[in-house]
Amino acid sequence: MEWAKMVKTGILVALLGLVLSLCGCQEKAETISNETAHTSLKPQLELVQEVALGGVAENKIPDVTKSSWSYGIPFTKPVVFPDGKHVLVVKVAKMTLFDTTTGEGIWEKATYGGIDNYVAGQDRLYLTEKGSYGSPKEHGYIICLDSKTGEELWKYDVQKDLKPIVEKYMPADAKISYCCYINLAQFGDKLIAKGYTGWNVGKNSDKVEVLLRLDQNGKRLWKIESHGYPGISAHSKLQLIGNKLVMGTYTYGDDITGPTYIHAFDINTGKKLWQFDIRHEDELAYSDATDVSVTIIGNKIVGVTNYGRVYVLDQDGKKVNEFLAFEPVKHNDTTICTNVWGDKVAGFGDDGLVIAPSKTVVKGADYNAKAPIQHPEAGSVMVYDLDGNLKWKFRLGGVATNMSVKGNYLILGTAHNEDTMDYNYCGVYAFNLTQKGKGKEIDVTKESALDQYIGYYHTDGAIIYGCLDTSDDNKVICATTWPTRVGTEKHGKHSLYMLKIK
Numbered sequence: 001m002e003w004a005k006m007v008k009t010g011i012l013v014a015l016l017g018l019v020l021s022l023c024g025c026q027e028k029a030e031t032i033s034n035e036t037a038h039t040s041l042k043p044q045l046e047l048v049q050e051v052a053l054g055g056v057a058e059n060k061i062p063d064v065t066k067s068s069w070s071y072g073i074p075f076t077k078p079v080v081f082p083d084g085k086h087v088l089v090v091k092v093a094k095m096t097l098f099d100t101t102t103g104e105g106i107w108e109k110a111t112y113g114g115i116d117n118y119v120a121g122q123d124r125l126y127l128t129e130k131g132s133y134g135s136p137k138e139h140g141y142i143i144c145l146d147s148k149t150g151e152e153l154w155k156y157d158v159q160k161d162l163k164p165i166v167e168k169y170m171p172a173d174a175k176i177s178y179c180c181y182i183n184l185a186q187f188g189d190k191l192i193a194k195g196y197t198g199w200n201v202g203k204n205s206d207k208v209e210v211l212l213r214l215d216q217n218g219k220r221l222w223k224i225e226s227h228g229y230p231g232i233s234a235h236s237k238l239q240l241i242g243n244k245l246v247m248g249t250y251t252y253g254d255d256i257t258g259p260t261y262i263h264a265f266d267i268n269t270g271k272k273l274w275q276f277d278i279r280h281e282d283e284l285a286y287s288d289a290t291d292v293s294v295t296i297i298g299n300k301i302v303g304v305t306n307y308g309r310v311y312v313l314d315q316d317g318k319k320v321n322e323f324l325a326f327e328p329v330k331h332n333d334t335t336i337c338t339n340v341w342g343d344k345v346a347g348f349g350d351d352g353l354v355i356a357p358s359k360t361v362v363k364g365a366d367y368n369a370k371a372p373i374q375h376p377e378a379g380s381v382m383v384y385d386l387d388g389n390l391k392w393k394f395r396l397g398g399v400a401t402n403m404s405v406k407g408n409y410l411i412l413g414t415a416h417n418e419d420t421m422d423y424n425y426c427g428v429y430a431f432n433l434t435q436k437g438k439g440k441e442i443d444v445t446k447e448s449a450l451d452q453y454i455g456y457y458h459t460d461g462a463i464i465y466g467c468l469d470t471s472d473d474n475k476v477i478c479a480t481t482w483p484t485r486v487g488t489e490k491h492g493k494h495s496l497y498m499l500k501i502k
Helices: 001-015 159-169 447-451
Strands: 044-050 077-081 088-089 094-099 103-112 113-119 124-129 139-145 152-157 173-188 189-200 204-214 220-227 239-241 244-248 260-268 272-278 292-296 300-305 307-315 319-324 329-331 334-338 343-349 352-356 360-362 380-384 390-395 398-404 411-412 427-432 454-459 462-470 476-482 484-486 487-491 495-501
Touching: 001 220, 044 454, 077 113, 077 476, 088 113, 088 495, 094 352, 113 173, 113 292, 113 462, 152 159, 159 189, 159 204, 173 239, 220 352, 239 292, 239 427, 260 300, 272 300, 272 307, 300 343, 300 352, 300 398, 343 398, 398 462, 411 462, 427 462, 454 495
Parallel strands: 077 462, 292 343
Antiparallel strands: 044 495, 077 088, 088 094, 094 103, 113 124, 124 139, 139 152, 173 189, 189 204, 204 220, 239 244, 244 260, 244 292, 260 272, 292 300, 300 307, 307 319, 329 334, 334 360, 343 352, 352 380, 380 390, 398 411, 411 427, 427 454, 462 476, 476 495, 484 487
16 A cells, blocks of 8 residues: 555654664754655644754753753743744743744743743743752742733742741751742643752752642732652642642652652642552662652543552542553563653543653663663553553654643654664654554554554754643644754754644
């Protein structure tokens, strides 16, 4: 069949030399142009505009072979409006609102030294001022802007809530690791913020957090304070089901900071409603640490530990089911693991769970230690039902850094392969979640896979964490790339990609 011939050709071009990798069936763009030729198995994902965002100073190009290589880099972030017609591109010195159809700038203004997180409504934008690595920070603002003009409507200083708790609990000899990191979530007219400051005393880590609800005018309605781990939340997104605000937490080890948990708060009052404790499973985990990410699927709350254990809870925090999504493999005497973190967990429909595990790690070794083999689930995306049945799996080639599940579509932004340092699979992948799979692992050499896998766009460089955003229906996708290096070898450029699903 003609489709089969096209697929086989794409694989020979894009996948040569990668064992079992089933992605990247599209040629690289050679220039910044709307008219650059691309080929694709299913050309449903197309480039609308690419905008050059300027040079990056040499000392801001991170070496991805180093531990914590992304810390402190002021990455450019895109904020897509719900209707997809505009995107706000936030750089360190300025922010610019672009039309996503023409690529033209609408307004521009000075920014606040970069942002950590954001949420966008149709009329308002909420941005969190970037926190500070390794040093104290006087203020930490949530800024509300009029999306049409960029005018600042109000700002709220989270530091006024955090600072007194830091002064109460942080020892004089402590070294701040991160000051005033702020997460945001918006549920209709309800704006929720979580602020965090952490520090180290020797090898021991500690933190304080505040959970806040603000009204539309920036007035605080309630506040919850927390000291220590597991605390309020870590990598888990803030989720809402009914009137329950739900999130997962992080612990360095059950014997160090206690077991992690999923917990829920009343969004109207801030009252804690329940807590579901999760014990660490050493035989599954890369290290003593446990992280749990939470998503909402239908009327269920689903928590996924970093080492692959999935818990399905009802709205009262009672366990309905549990299963294992992935597990370690043995290579000679070495235990090979992978992890899934934070927003690489998402739900869809009444019974669909998407998980995108990250890189391969060697149990008991440094996180960046070279593994003798790649974990079979590292750098892939997997879809399960809530009974624990694997519906399909797709190997990405690069690591998923961003995931968005909205409407019928799954969108993934990827960086380089963190095991092989291969940059051939940086880009945006799109899947149609409404289609039924025919087999547990999608094989792009077979026509049956083409119903779910609907497109891939190769970007010149890595899409870093937090550098992809989408419209409410996931049909408009904006991603920014940032130059990185492997030792002295540089990869990628600083650009904004505006894409759409046809």
